[in-house]
Amino acid sequence: MRLSLRFVLPLLLALGLLGYAMVPLVDRMILGWFMRDLDMRATLVANTARERVRDLVLAHERDQLLQYLSGLTEDERVFAVGFCPADGSAAVFTASMPNDLTCTRHRQGPPPPSRMVSSPSGPLMVSVRPLADNGVALGELVLVHDLSFIARRSAETRKYIFYLFVGLGFTIALITVIIAQLSWRGWVHGLRAVLRGEGLLRPAGTLDTPELRPIARDVRALIRDLETARRARDDDQMAWAPETLRAVLHDDLRGQEVIVVSNREPYIHVRENGLIRVSRPASGLVTALEPVMRACSGTWIAHGGGSADRDTVDPHDRLDVPPAPEVAAYRLRRVWLSEEQESGYYYGFANEGLWPLCHIAHVRPVFRTTDWEQYAKVNQVFADAVRDEARTDDPIVLVHDYHLALAPRMIREAMPAATIITFWHIPWPNPEAFTICPWREELLDGLLGSSILGFHTQFHCNNLVDTVERLIEARVDRELFSVTYKGAVTSVKRYPISVEWPSSVVATSGSVDCCRAEVRRRHGLPENQALGIGVDRLDYTKGIEERLRAVERLLETRPEWVGRFTFVQIGAPTRNRIEQYQQYDVRVRALAERLNERFAAPDRPPPVVLCVKHHQPEQVYEYYRAAEVCMVTSLHDGMNLVAKEFVSARDDERGVLILSQFTGASRELPEALIVNPYDTDQCATALHVALGMPAADQRARMRLMRSLVREFNVYRWAGRMLLDAAHMRRRDRVLERGA
Numbered sequence: 001m002r003l004s005l006r007f008v009l010p011l012l013l014a015l016g017l018l019g020y021a022m023v024p025l026v027d028r029m030i031l032g033w034f035m036r037d038l039d040m041r042a043t044l045v046a047n048t049a050r051e052r053v054r055d056l057v058l059a060h061e062r063d064q065l066l067q068y069l070s071g072l073t074e075d076e077r078v079f080a081v082g083f084c085p086a087d088g089s090a091a092v093f094t095a096s097m098p099n100d101l102t103c104t105r106h107r108q109g110p111p112p113p114s115r116m117v118s119s120p121s122g123p124l125m126v127s128v129r130p131l132a133d134n135g136v137a138l139g140e141l142v143l144v145h146d147l148s149f150i151a152r153r154s155a156e157t158r159k160y161i162f163y164l165f166v167g168l169g170f171t172i173a174l175i176t177v178i179i180a181q182l183s184w185r186g187w188v189h190g191l192r193a194v195l196r197g198e199g200l201l202r203p204a205g206t207l208d209t210p211e212l213r214p215i216a217r218d219v220r221a222l223i224r225d226l227e228t229a230r231r232a233r234d235d236d237q238m239a240w241a242p243e244t245l246r247a248v249l250h251d252d253l254r255g256q257e258v259i260v261v262s263n264r265e266p267y268i269h270v271r272e273n274g275l276i277r278v279s280r281p282a283s284g285l286v287t288a289l290e291p292v293m294r295a296c297s298g299t300w301i302a303h304g305g306g307s308a309d310r311d312t313v314d315p316h317d318r319l320d321v322p323p324a325p326e327v328a329a330y331r332l333r334r335v336w337l338s339e340e341q342e343s344g345y346y347y348g349f350a351n352e353g354l355w356p357l358c359h360i361a362h363v364r365p366v367f368r369t370t371d372w373e374q375y376a377k378v379n380q381v382f383a384d385a386v387r388d389e390a391r392t393d394d395p396i397v398l399v400h401d402y403h404l405a406l407a408p409r410m411i412r413e414a415m416p417a418a419t420i421i422t423f424w425h426i427p428w429p430n431p432e433a434f435t436i437c438p439w440r441e442e443l444l445d446g447l448l449g450s451s452i453l454g455f456h457t458q459f460h461c462n463n464l465v466d467t468v469e470r471l472i473e474a475r476v477d478r479e480l481f482s483v484t485y486k487g488a489v490t491s492v493k494r495y496p497i498s499v500e501w502p503s504s505v506v507a508t509s510g511s512v513d514c515c516r517a518e519v520r521r522r523h524g525l526p527e528n529q530a531l532g533i534g535v536d537r538l539d540y541t542k543g544i545e546e547r548l549r550a551v552e553r554l555l556e557t558r559p560e561w562v563g564r565f566t567f568v569q570i571g572a573p574t575r576n577r578i579e580q581y582q583q584y585d586v587r588v589r590a591l592a593e594r595l596n597e598r599f600a601a602p603d604r605p606p607p608v609v610l611c612v613k614h615h616q617p618e619q620v621y622e623y624y625r626a627a628e629v630c631m632v633t634s635l636h637d638g639m640n641l642v643a644k645e646f647v648s649a650r651d652d653e654r655g656v657l658i659l660s661q662f663t664g665a666s667r668e669l670p671e672a673l674i675v676n677p678y679d680t681d682q683c684a685t686a687l688h689v690a691l692g693m694p695a696a697d698q699r700a701r702m703r704l705m706r707s708l709v710r711e712f713n714v715y716r717w718a719g720r721m722l723l724d725a726a727h728m729r730r731r732d733r734v735l736e737r738g739a
């Protein structure tokens with residue numbers, strides 16, 4: 001309505017002014033027409049009367065002349081008639097002749113054929129016509145016309161002009177508003193298409209908007225600029241912390257509902273010797289998400305896999321976490337899976353199929369139809385739980401990882417207005433590699449139910465987009481990095497995951513000296529023993545064998561380290577029902593044993609300490625703080641949070657990180673010693689360099705890495721996703737209003 005008024009009011013004003021300016025113009029024009037008309041009429045009357053008047057003048061019949069002239073005034077328009085003799089004798093005027101009109105007044109200068117005079121009886125037109133007899137002037141015939149009818153007509157004309165302009169104004173305004181509304185809708189549709197990255201191709205059943213073509217590029221550029229400006233604002237000015245995240249939820253998302261879905265739960269309750277114990281799983285996902293959930297509350301839906309999980313939930317399968325004595329900050333909703341479901345979905349399709357498919361670790365993926373069926377069923381179980389937990393029809397749902405690739409589409413179908421952000425924590429393979437999955441299209445269809453699809457690195461975003469382009473009918477926009485599929489847009493974005501900063505574990509840790517002493521004491525190592533640390537799940541992608549071989553090569557090539565250096569490998573048992581993992585466990589144990597035997601000597605500390613058991617974060621951080629060097633040698637890893645945890649643990653600015661070039665983390669932490677884990681000699685050399693690195697160099701490198709992790713912490717990772725979700729929701733609402 002306000003938009004219409006903006007059109008209509010100026011239009012009416014302009015038309016009013018135009019009408020006002022036109023009235024005198026029209027008046028003058030009408031007067032001119034009538035005067036010309038009357039002048040011709042005067043000539044006609046004079047020509048008709050000429051002979052009779054001449055005869056009466058020549059016969060000196062003044063009375064009859066007056067009578068004849070009076071007869072002429074019977075014409076409605078002829079007001080008075082007179083004759084002014086040339087010899088100067090008395091004029092003959094009809095009684096209606098205005099007193100101020102005299103023959104003398106006409107003779108001042110050559111009289112115009114007709115002129116307008118005003119008199120007490122109103123405006124008059126005086127026409128003078130000469131009368132002669134055989135070339136001898138007899139006098140002048142004076143005809144006076146009444147012009148008051150012109151004033152009347154002029155008033156009427158003004159009235160009609162006014163009506164005309166008012167009518168015209170309303171008609172134009174109406175047409176303008178209708179056309180503007182229609183064009184606006186067309187523009188909005190076009191603009192939405194541009195924003196969705198549909199370009200200006202005509203999608204079936206929609207309008208083509210050729211007028212948008214010239215500006216499409218500009219609009220996109222503008223959006224990019226705004227986006228960059230917004231990012232710059234956020235990135236430069238915001239120090240990301242839990243409060244920042246809460247502020248984002250409050251300001252940008254108006255406290256809207258946030259639901260997180262993942263396979264792994266943040267707290268597992270297990271029954272041991274009749275007692276219930278709570279533990280935190282060894283999971284990068286949990287490490288990253290837990291502090292985020294503490295900051296923004298909400299609900300986390302996950303598989304309840306602990307032996308005492310069912311004993312610790314309420315009748316709705318919920319519990320508030322973190323558990324006492326900590327203060328509860330968010331809600332955990334557990335979903336239950338049968339033995340058959342867990343085996344097909346988690347061990348089978350997710351970890352024997354997708355995990356090796358997405359990691360270049362030279363382990364062949366196994367795809368079984370029965371696993372796939374369980375995978376689809378369990379994804380539906382999670383999607384149903386999201387719908388059950390949602391208090392609104394448009395929550396923000398954060399779906400995590402390769403276990404739940406089908407859930408985004410299922411959630412989208414149940415809740416079309418939800419904003420679904422899916423984060424894929426592992427690498428995305430290239431299209432050729434992905435193509436071997438028999439359910440490749442179904443997986444892509446599921447993922448493209450998301451509003452935003454996130455990866456750690458741009459490389460994996462590119463792989464996803466290439467895969468989509470190669471395998472399904474979808475429109476890919478490489479400028480906006482989005483995919484339009486089934487009429488909806490999915491943005492593909494890079495969000496490098498991180499750890500909390502400052503680390504809450506460090507806050508409660510002992511000093512570095514205490515940690516050093518405690519760890520060495522625990523393993524019976526001398527006080528000055530150089531210590532290396534590796535912390536991983538016992539997973540074949542983590543390069544633990546390669547790492548131990550590097551230790552072996554170090555001791556072979558630099559014997560000065562034999563007995564002076566010990567490598568502690570913490571290996572959390574994982575996915576132990578899968579044969580590949582069982583074999584890996586056996587191989588790693590055997591390798592550690594072989595090394596220890598090979599370099600064994602009385603009273604000599606072992607080169608390798610292998611601790612295959614689950615450790616709590618506090619214990620892991622103690623090792624980080626105790627070690628001279630931390631080795632992360634993954635063969636392929638989406639990010640790897642151990643690298644960032646080690647950096648966050650070293651508030652003493654000491655310690656060296658050796659980092660595989662095949663981790664996402666290596667793109668962000670170039671100050672680490674970057675290695676190729678397949679190159680044993682290179683890794684051994686890196687170990688030697690790290691162990692001998694001067695304190696000042698360690699400090700310089702650690703400072704740079706710490707400032708990066710401080711700035712790009714996990715709150716920023718989550719905040720960026722939530723801000724993008726907020727931005728997307730605002731844009732959709734604006735466009736919906738316009739549609």
Ligand code: F6P
Nearest residue numbers: 264282283284285401425426574
């Ligand atoms: O790397 C992917 C991931 O989901 C991580 O987030 C996590 O560290 C790991 O896998 C957990 O594996 P699982 O849940 O099978 O123990």
